[in-house]
Amino acid sequence: MNSFKEKLIKRLFCITAYASLLFLAGIMFVLFKESLKALEEVSLPAFLLGREWYPTDTPPEFGALSLFAGSLSVSFIAVLVCVPLGLGSALYLHEIASERQRKILKPVVEILSGVPSIIFGFFGLVVFAPLLQEMFDLPVGQCLLTAAIILGVMTIPTITSLSEDALGFVPRSFKEASYALGADRWQTLRRVTIPAAASGIITSIIMGIGRLMGETMIVLMVAGGAAVIPDSLFSPVRPMTSTIAAEMGEAAQGTLHFSVLFEIGLLLFIITFILNVISELISRRYRLKLGQGR
Amino acid sequence: MRRILLMSFAAVIGLGLAARAEVSIKGSTTVFPIAQKTAEVYMNNHSGKSVSVSGGGSGIGITALIDGTADIAASSRELKSEEAARAEGNIIEEKIARDAIAMVVHPSNSVSNLTRAQVRDIYGGKIKNWKELGGADIKIVLANRESTSGTFEALKKFLVDDMFEKFASRIYTAASSGAMTNFVAGSKGAIGYVGLGFLDSKVKALTINGVAPTMETAKEGGGYPYSRYLYMMRRIEVRPEVMDYVNFVKSKDGQAIVKELKFVPIY
Amino acid sequence: MKNKIIQNTAFTLIALTMLATLFFLASIIYFAAARGLPALSWEFITEVPRNGMTEGGVAPAIAGTFYLTMGAVLFAFPLGVACAVYLQEYSPKGYIVNIIRMGINNLAGVPSVVFGLFGLAVFVKFFGFGVSILSGSLTLGILILPGIISASQEALMAVPLSFREASLAMGATQWQTIRGITLPAALPGILTGLIISIGRAAGETAPILFTAATLYRKGYPTSIFSEVMALPYHIYALMSEGVNPQKQTAIAYGCALILIVLVGLMSSLAIIIRNKYRSVYGH
Numbered sequence: 001m002n003s004f005k006e007k008l009i010k011r012l013f014c015i016t017a018y019a020s021l022l023f024l025a026g027i028m029f030v031l032f033k034e035s036l037k038a039l040e041e042v043s044l045p046a047f048l049l050g051r052e053w054y055p056t057d058t059p060p061e062f063g064a065l066s067l068f069a070g071s072l073s074v075s076f077i078a079v080l081v082c083v084p085l086g087l088g089s090a091l092y093l094h095e096i097a098s099e100r101q102r103k104i105l106k107p108v109v110e111i112l113s114g115v116p117s118i119i120f121g122f123f124g125l126v127v128f129a130p131l132l133q134e135m136f137d138l139p140v141g142q143c144l145l146t147a148a149i150i151l152g153v154m155t156i157p158t159i160t161s162l163s164e165d166a167l168g169f170v171p172r173s174f175k176e177a178s179y180a181l182g183a184d185r186w187q188t189l190r191r192v193t194i195p196a197a198a199s200g201i202i203t204s205i206i207m208g209i210g211r212l213m214g215e216t217m218i219v220l221m222v223a224g225g226a227a228v229i230p231d232s233l234f235s236p237v238r239p240m241t242s243t244i245a246a247e248m249g250e251a252a253q254g255t256l257h258f259s260v261l262f263e264i265g266l267l268l269f270i271i272t273f274i275l276n277v278i279s280e281l282i283s284r285r286y287r288l289k290l291g292q293g294r
Numbered sequence: 295m296r297r298i299l300l301m302s303f304a305a306v307i308g309l310g311l312a313a314r315a316e317v318s319i320k321g322s323t324t325v326f327p328i329a330q331k332t333a334e335v336y337m338n339n340h341s342g343k344s345v346s347v348s349g350g351g352s353g354i355g356i357t358a359l360i361d362g363t364a365d366i367a368a369s370s371r372e373l374k375s376e377e378a379a380r381a382e383g384n385i386i387e388e389k390i391a392r393d394a395i396a397m398v399v400h401p402s403n404s405v406s407n408l409t410r411a412q413v414r415d416i417y418g419g420k421i422k423n424w425k426e427l428g429g430a431d432i433k434i435v436l437a438n439r440e441s442t443s444g445t446f447e448a449l450k451k452f453l454v455d456d457m458f459e460k461f462a463s464r465i466y467t468a469a470s471s472g473a474m475t476n477f478v479a480g481s482k483g484a485i486g487y488v489g490l491g492f493l494d495s496k497v498k499a500l501t502i503n504g505v506a507p508t509m510e511t512a513k514e515g516g517g518y519p520y521s522r523y524l525y526m527m528r529r530i531e532v533r534p535e536v537m538d539y540v541n542f543v544k545s546k547d548g549q550a551i552v553k554e555l556k557f558v559p560i561y
Numbered sequence: 562m563k564n565k566i567i568q569n570t571a572f573t574l575i576a577l578t579m580l581a582t583l584f585f586l587a588s589i590i591y592f593a594a595a596r597g598l599p600a601l602s603w604e605f606i607t608e609v610p611r612n613g614m615t616e617g618g619v620a621p622a623i624a625g626t627f628y629l630t631m632g633a634v635l636f637a638f639p640l641g642v643a644c645a646v647y648l649q650e651y652s653p654k655g656y657i658v659n660i661i662r663m664g665i666n667n668l669a670g671v672p673s674v675v676f677g678l679f680g681l682a683v684f685v686k687f688f689g690f691g692v693s694i695l696s697g698s699l700t701l702g703i704l705i706l707p708g709i710i711s712a713s714q715e716a717l718m719a720v721p722l723s724f725r726e727a728s729l730a731m732g733a734t735q736w737q738t739i740r741g742i743t744l745p746a747a748l749p750g751i752l753t754g755l756i757i758s759i760g761r762a763a764g765e766t767a768p769i770l771f772t773a774a775t776l777y778r779k780g781y782p783t784s785i786f787s788e789v790m791a792l793p794y795h796i797y798a799l800m801s802e803g804v805n806p807q808k809q810t811a812i813a814y815g816c817a818l819i820l821i822v823l824v825g826l827m828s829s830l831a832i833i834i835r836n837k838y839r840s841v842y843g844h
Contacts (some may be wrong), residue, residue, distance in 0.1 A: 020665045024667055026679065088582075092579035111832070113584045115586075115590075115821060116824060119817050125469070128812060139477075186571045197839055216672070216766070217766045248440065248677075248681070253357070265678045272670050275669070345776045346775055348776050
């Protein structure tokens with residue numbers, strides 16, 4: 001009796017463990033299924049390489065290249081903001097901050113990483129975009145640069161936390177050996193600690209990029225929404241995520257537009273999936289290297 | 295075990311549907327302020343009645359009405375022919391107000407009248423500088439609204455120009471009518487478009503073919519070209535509270551709210 | 562001497578990045594607080610919106626966020642903890658576990674708007690729940706699931722092996738050990754994960770955009786099939802569909818402040834619990 005109950009419980013737990021896989025598979029299946037109509041009716045080259053995005057025109061055109069370019073350009077510039085600042089902050093916390101500073105700053109960074117993106121988007125819309133418009137005398141404050149800076153700032157705490165963890169994993173003995181050889185703290189940091197933590201840091205950056213590409217509310221509110229391949233930092237852009245969010249409300253189910261928006265979702269999913277797998281592979285190799293394989 | 299689960303699941307859903315005694319309105323963001331405010335006043339006058347209002351655009355509202363997931367579709371346009379076919383004559387389009395779209399420019403702009411053809415050429419990307427229209431030598435900076443917004447769809451309909459959509463998807467998209475007036479107020483060469491309700495002193499409204507956008511000119515036959523009816527669509531057979539609410543919107547009190555929101559009352 | 566200068570320069574630069582980070586983030590909090598505080602009042606958090614959403618409070622949005630978050634937690638918490646228990650306590654080592662782990666990591670990286678699409682296709686349309694609290698909660702639940710699993714797993718991992726061995730040696734079965742010893746010992750860590758997930762679910766906008774949110778309703782939801790107002794969506798809605806920018810921006814600031822305080826409190830609570838219990842097993 002008892003052993004039957006034990007087995008039953010184990011079986012139940014086992015089912016729940018598969019839930020995540022089920023959801024992941026479900027997401028893939030749904031995205032693909034809903035995209036079928038678009039995949040059939042809009043040729044893949046026309047979708048991926050077309051620059052003309054006129055979803056409600058008759059006949060409509062669904063060239064997503066401008067949207068893809070929008071996502072890519074915003075993410076790229078955001079990386080230039082969040083990687084130096086995020087990584088610098090991690091180094092500060094790891095190497096320079098006193099114990100007391102660390103005790104305060106680490107939780108602060110952690111709390112900030114939980115601030116919802118809508119707050120950043122709102123701030124960007126009402127404070128930062130008008131500021132930038134005035135500073136550079138722009139016709140529009142909502143543009144590529146605004147979105148990228150706000151996105152970058154939002155992602156700093158994520159990169160800081162993860163990189164700081166990676167730095168913390170470097171065995172003390174590495175550093176001690178370096179000091180014993182007469183290296184100073186900066187030399188040790190640059191030549192020993194950072195290289196040893198490199199894969200962890202890279203993983204954190206890749207995860208940061210994934211977050212940037214997938215962020216919706218900020219770009220919806222401050223990117224400007226023009227479906228063009230940006231030709232300057234001040235061009236308004238329309239990334240993939242904001243296109244989905246802005247247009248899904250109007251696209252009736254069963255229409256081609258509805259399906260194409262799912263296709264964009266599928267594309268987004270594939271991109272983040274690949275980024276995840278890459279970071280997974282890197283972090284696995286890294287654990288082996290430091291002898292923490294499990 | 296599984297059957298019990300399924301049954302309780304069905305019971306929960308049944309309860310939920312039974313509790314759905316509220317009036318749900320979906321549709322046009324243009325009509326949203328009217329729907330929202332009238333719903334608010336209506337509920338204040340009738341305690342126990344519940345009305346929920348969500349946006350999404352005219353198309354979504356009409357689809358929801360046909361599918362039965364909404365009681366009222368707020369729409370800034372008539373039924374399209376394929377929608378009418380799907381509705382099988384089961385839907386009544388109740389006119390509730392009129393709305394006008396004003397073209398707005400920076401207050402310092404010396405141009406104060408445009409013809410419909412000129413507006414079309416500006417939004418088609420053919421006219422690029424204010425000096426072509428007799429103004430100063432300043433580049434025209436266009437702004438657009440999201441293609442889901444009722445205002446966008448209205449202007450598109452008024453311009454009846456393929457170029458509009460093609461060109462408009464490439465320019466700055468204001469997130470709201472408020473953002474549009476801010477944009478126009480802050481940029482010398484700007485031109486944008488907003489509903490009559492959003493005109494304020496920060497921007498200058500242009501006359502079109504010599505007619506200014508006002509409450510009077512926006513009436514049917516009033517002469518202002520960019521004006522249209524707004525609708526609340528319902529099924530022919532509706533629950534009493536739905537009919538009650540629609541009648542309220544068309545009543546004197548309802549139309550007073552329409553006027554207060556700077557739309558044009560029609561009853 | 563030269564090395565000293567290089568080190569000082571480098572460290573100054575690093576310190577500057579930290580300052581810049583704090584400056585950027587502090588300025589956002591500052592603006593939300595400085596402009597949000599005047600909007601806040603007892604009326605603001607207890608009243609329904611009035612006069613075309615230009616006056617009154619945002620109580621239905623607060624309530625909506627509460628329901629959505631609770632729903633998400635009710636769905637994801639048992640599932641997540643059970644999954645963590647299986648992976649940590651029962652798991653047969655091997656490729657299956659690896660695949661599940663990878664699945665969880667990947668699920669954590671899926672963009673939130675994609676969860677929204679999933680929720681729209683599956684809960685709203687396929688199951689026919691409509692745009693409702695139920696659809697939104699389930700969507701948010703799947704979104705926070707990976708976080709709950711990871712946090713719970715870490716908490717279980719931190720329970721010393723000796724606890725389990727002692728219990729098993731006294732003749733307890735594996736389930737008795739888990740229920741009586743391991744789970745209670747891991748509880749603080751599990752709770753920490755739960756609280757952080759609550760903060761996350763409360764602040765997400767994109768997943769509820771097509772699954773739960775409505776612009777306006779008077780009063781509170783009547784069933785789990787009601788559309789709801791929600792704080793984060795309300796901010797967006799006021800800024801995009803608003804008709805009275807002046808008054809409505811002030812309301813949006815108020816909502817932003819409430820949201821920041823809410824999420825900040827949640828994270829602080831989580832950090833406090835964690836720090837209090839971290840020392841127990843010598844971690």
